[in-house]
Amino acid sequence: MTPTAAGRATPDLLLVLLTVLALGPTWPSAARAADSAALSDVVVTATRVAMPAFDVPATIIRVPAARFSDDALGVNFADGAQSVPGLLARNQYNYAQDQQISIRGIGADSAFGVRGVRIYQDGIPQSGPDGQGQLSQFNLGSASRVEVLEGPFSALYGNSSGGVIQLFTAPGASPGSVRANLAGGSFGAVRAGIDASDAIGRLDYHLDFTHFSWRGFRPHQRARSESFNGKVDYAFGPRETLTVIANVLSRPHANDPQGLTAAQFAANPDQTSVAALNFNTRKDLAQQEGGLIYRRGLTAHQSLRLMGYYGHRTVLQFLSIPVGAQRPVTSAGGVVDLHRDFGGADARWTWQGPLAGRPLSWVAGVSYDTQNERRQGYDNYVGATLGVQGALRRDENDLAQNVDEYTQATLTLAPRWTVTAGLRHSDVRFTTEDHFFAGGNDSGSITYTATTPVIGVLYAERRWLHWYASFGQGFRTPLASELAYRPDGLPGLNLALRPARSSDGEFGAKIRVSRAVSAGLGAFDTRTNDEIVVVTNSGGRSTYENAGRTRRSGAQASLHYRLSPAWRLQFAYTYVDAVVIDAYDTCTASPCSQPTVRVAAGSRLPGVARNDAYAQLRWGRAQGWHASVSGQYLGAIAADSLNREFASAFPVFNLSGGYRTTLGEQRLALFLRLDNLLDRRYVGAVIVNQANGAYFEPAPGFNVLAGVRIRLR
Numbered sequence: 001m002t003p004t005a006a007g008r009a010t011p012d013l014l015l016v017l018l019t020v021l022a023l024g025p026t027w028p029s030a031a032r033a034a035d036s037a038a039l040s041d042v043v044v045t046a047t048r049v050a051m052p053a054f055d056v057p058a059t060i061i062r063v064p065a066a067r068f069s070d071d072a073l074g075v076n077f078a079d080g081a082q083s084v085p086g087l088l089a090r091n092q093y094n095y096a097q098d099q100q101i102s103i104r105g106i107g108a109d110s111a112f113g114v115r116g117v118r119i120y121q122d123g124i125p126q127s128g129p130d131g132q133g134q135l136s137q138f139n140l141g142s143a144s145r146v147e148v149l150e151g152p153f154s155a156l157y158g159n160s161s162g163g164v165i166q167l168f169t170a171p172g173a174s175p176g177s178v179r180a181n182l183a184g185g186s187f188g189a190v191r192a193g194i195d196a197s198d199a200i201g202r203l204d205y206h207l208d209f210t211h212f213s214w215r216g217f218r219p220h221q222r223a224r225s226e227s228f229n230g231k232v233d234y235a236f237g238p239r240e241t242l243t244v245i246a247n248v249l250s251r252p253h254a255n256d257p258q259g260l261t262a263a264q265f266a267a268n269p270d271q272t273s274v275a276a277l278n279f280n281t282r283k284d285l286a287q288q289e290g291g292l293i294y295r296r297g298l299t300a301h302q303s304l305r306l307m308g309y310y311g312h313r314t315v316l317q318f319l320s321i322p323v324g325a326q327r328p329v330t331s332a333g334g335v336v337d338l339h340r341d342f343g344g345a346d347a348r349w350t351w352q353g354p355l356a357g358r359p360l361s362w363v364a365g366v367s368y369d370t371q372n373e374r375r376q377g378y379d380n381y382v383g384a385t386l387g388v389q390g391a392l393r394r395d396e397n398d399l400a401q402n403v404d405e406y407t408q409a410t411l412t413l414a415p416r417w418t419v420t421a422g423l424r425h426s427d428v429r430f431t432t433e434d435h436f437f438a439g440g441n442d443s444g445s446i447t448y449t450a451t452t453p454v455i456g457v458l459y460a461e462r463r464w465l466h467w468y469a470s471f472g473q474g475f476r477t478p479l480a481s482e483l484a485y486r487p488d489g490l491p492g493l494n495l496a497l498r499p500a501r502s503s504d505g506e507f508g509a510k511i512r513v514s515r516a517v518s519a520g521l522g523a524f525d526t527r528t529n530d531e532i533v534v535v536t537n538s539g540g541r542s543t544y545e546n547a548g549r550t551r552r553s554g555a556q557a558s559l560h561y562r563l564s565p566a567w568r569l570q571f572a573y574t575y576v577d578a579v580v581i582d583a584y585d586t587c588t589a590s591p592c593s594q595p596t597v598r599v600a601a602g603s604r605l606p607g608v609a610r611n612d613a614y615a616q617l618r619w620g621r622a623q624g625w626h627a628s629v630s631g632q633y634l635g636a637i638a639a640d641s642l643n644r645e646f647a648s649a650f651p652v653f654n655l656s657g658g659y660r661t662t663l664g665e666q667r668l669a670l671f672l673r674l675d676n677l678l679d680r681r682y683v684g685a686v687i688v689n690q691a692n693g694a695y696f697e698p699a700p701g702f703n704v705l706a707g708v709r710i711r712l713r
Helices: 011-039 151-158 261-268 274-279
Strands: 061-063 086-089 100-103 118-119 143-150 161-167 177-185 189-200 203-212 222-238 240-256 281-296 301-319 335-355 358-378 392-414 416-432 446-461 463-474 500-514 515-528 531-539 541-546 552-563 568-580 584-586 597-601 611-618 626-635 650-664 666-675 684-685 696-698 703-712
Touching: 061 515, 143 151, 151 161, 151 203, 151 416, 151 463, 151 500, 261 696, 335 684, 531 584
Parallel strands: 118 161
Antiparallel strands: 061 143, 086 100, 143 161, 177 189, 177 703, 189 203, 203 222, 222 240, 240 281, 281 301, 301 335, 335 358, 358 392, 392 416, 416 446, 446 463, 463 500, 500 515, 515 552, 531 541, 552 568, 568 611, 584 597, 611 626, 626 650, 650 666, 666 703, 684 696
């Protein structure tokens, strides 16, 4: 497989073209329409106060929930995120693993879960103190919108914030309604859900339950999950509210077909690895979480927000580590049994009002997050029987905590100039308490400290054209799993591992001529010191080191154009050049106790596509028939640090359509979608630096999905 040559974006030329296109016949009313259009695009993730995204000196994209649920399966976040420039969300089609998320190349090296990108739901963290997070608990059926924050201002969310993804549950509204939905399609995919919401006096609520199951297109791919999300708001008065949030996820016995080598993928992308079948690789997952958010207006200009949350997560995962690799006394076995208690609190004070006659918003707060994992490991065999829980091989408590203080403010210095600045101080502590003492005592603790400043400036050259620039610094501590083992094989934590620290800058333009035309352009550059990379892999243990400097730079563009009341065009493009600056040594196979192969300067960082383009043309109105055609092109992706293997570039095209009607006070919607129209076999996700070269998780060929949704008032 060979990578695709990448062409560089031309922001200046594209800006001229977009401006001419946008102005066209709408110029006389453009200035007046821009303000009203901005009001419909209010976001809070970038500044922590409600502001139009058009007026924020940062890249912040607001994605309506319809992108994830209308004419879609409504289960996978990645399926509705292709239209967000800078965000690469890949569905692994493997529900024993989470979806792969990266923003501008950050987070693409994650071996499991989401790292480098902070995850929130209704203001409650879904990422732990070490920065590891998951998207599996997102209940998309109850969402109102998703906000994606990219660039320097992400650092104001603390450790491992190369970007922020936040889902917001829709509030209850009157008159109340009950919605039922059912969808089914290829490979035994079934989604069924029921959703209820209402507003009664001072109380409103939104409840959603979703069932999903599928057989899969590969052997040993079956999965099932049930999720519930509930949100209740109660207003004690006009300036005092309490929000109660609860969500539950159950995903029992999700089979793991694992990745394929390049030769296996070329021979038959629908096959499953022999090791997955022999060891019956699978995962049982359950999570319960609840939170409270209290808001009170103190004065005409001041308000207070208090948030607290608590949750419990359990994972039982059967891996395919060979029996021979588990024989050494230092092996942790091939079964992971994890019980995690997590929680935290956040107190935030906000001031909004004039300062010397100029609008000012100022936020100051402190947050505390903690997680305590009881992690046990077992052999994945008993005698000659594979894929069963055997002898205990690991028993420890892994604790992670952070205490962060933060502040940020936005001040309009002049009618055209707005400055936003912020500062966050973080203390992150890791502690391991070993209860097993196999091969020595692996207990230990370490604390990392960082202060991350950010500043951004927005210049409103025209009412329809805003320029912005921002710069900030961020940091990413090692994960608890990366601290677990030392490269020299001695017991104890890898205390020599340092946090990766980055300098991040961006420059861009936001264009909003009217409700019909909006566009965005941006260029970015992130320089990271002490990048954390795999150094050895032996006996089921991976160890890590700081490799030196890396660079992730590029450009992105987006366009939303309502051609007529019935026709809409959407386009997004991202170019990312992610490379190693300082050469370092690594291993090329497992087991490997000493790195022997040089990763050259200029090598591409694995997991990052240089080119990512998406376009959709949609026809239809709120009622009656509608249809859309969409396409995505993704460039070649390096699968390993040495750039020996690449997932090939590919285009994929989808077609969907349906009918919506109102029957009295009831609504009915039907849809049919055809995915991967050309039946292209491509890599859905890349397992970066997989020790045995099984990097590639296939995506399905041509597939069909149909569904119905009914809303009853």
